[in-house]
Amino acid sequence: MYCDTVIETETEDERNEQGRQHLLEHHHTELEQRFKREYTGDCQNQDCSHHFEATDEDEDHSGFVCPHCGFDHAEWYAGMLTVE
Numbered sequence: 001m002y003c004d005t006v007i008e009t010e011t012e013d014e015r016n017e018q019g020r021q022h023l024l025e026h027h028h029t030e031l032e033q034r035f036k037r038e039y040t041g042d043c044q045n046q047d048c049s050h051h052f053e054a055t056d057e058d059e060d061h062s063g064f065v066c067p068h069c070g071f072d073h074a075e076w077y078a079g080m081l082t083v084e
């Protein structure tokens, strides 16, 4: 992951959940950079039609918060990464 923290838990579900929390608390900025560079797809708010385009140009991308509906993708994205 993003640092040397070792997460020890009884079950894989717990490990994924703690990994997700750890990413959100300690690596929010890195996650957001990666989201900008790698995520191309629709807003996760089903009522919203905004489409994200991955880009290296920071100013062309809103980051985790959808500019259209305000949905914050941080938790969703951290969840995607911890189960990969």
Ligand SMILES: [Zn+2]
Binding pocket: 002, 003, 004, 005, 022, 026, 027
């Ligand atoms: Zn960490």
Ligand SMILES: [Zn+2]
Binding pocket: 043, 044, 045, 048, 049, 050, 066, 067, 068, 069, 070, 071
């Ligand atoms: Zn949206």
